[in-house]
Amino acid sequence: MLRKLVIITALVAGMYTPAAHAIGPVDALMVTLAGQSERFTAGEARRSRESGETIPARRARAIARELYPNGDILDVELVRDREPRFVVKVMVDNGRRIDVVLDARTGRVISRG
Numbered sequence: 001m002l003r004k005l006v007i008i009t010a011l012v013a014g015m016y017t018p019a020a021h022a023i024g025p026v027d028a029l030m031v032t033l034a035g036q037s038e039r040f041t042a043g044e045a046r047r048s049r050e051s052g053e054t055i056p057a058r059r060a061r062a063i064a065r066e067l068y069p070n071g072d073i074l075d076v077e078l079v080r081d082r083e084p085r086f087v088v089k090v091m092v093d094n095g096r097r098i099d100v101v102l103d104a105r106t107g108r109v110i111s112r113g
Helices: 002-015 018-023 025-033 042-050 057-067
Strands: 072-080 085-091 097-103 109-112
Touching (some): 057 109
Antiparallel strands (some): 085 097
16 A cells, blocks of 8 residues: 555656656656665566575575564565565564565675664
């Protein structure tokens, strides 16, 4: 839902920029969203794992579990950025949600918090 709202907002904002009139609203939206990270599709994630480009999501889950053994793993996302990365969402004991960000190729912890 939030993603749709962001896309619609970017599209509307793009329509009111000078560049949008020169290249069109859809192209302006693509330029607006080009710098943002996005999730891999299920098929892309599977191909990436099978080719050995990324570690399996279960390995990313296990790394987060090692960091927060009493936490509940809420979600594991494989996202594009400059380099592919996993974002593992963990609910810790005090009710806070922690995002553990891992290099998707090596499993190295990039950030947590």
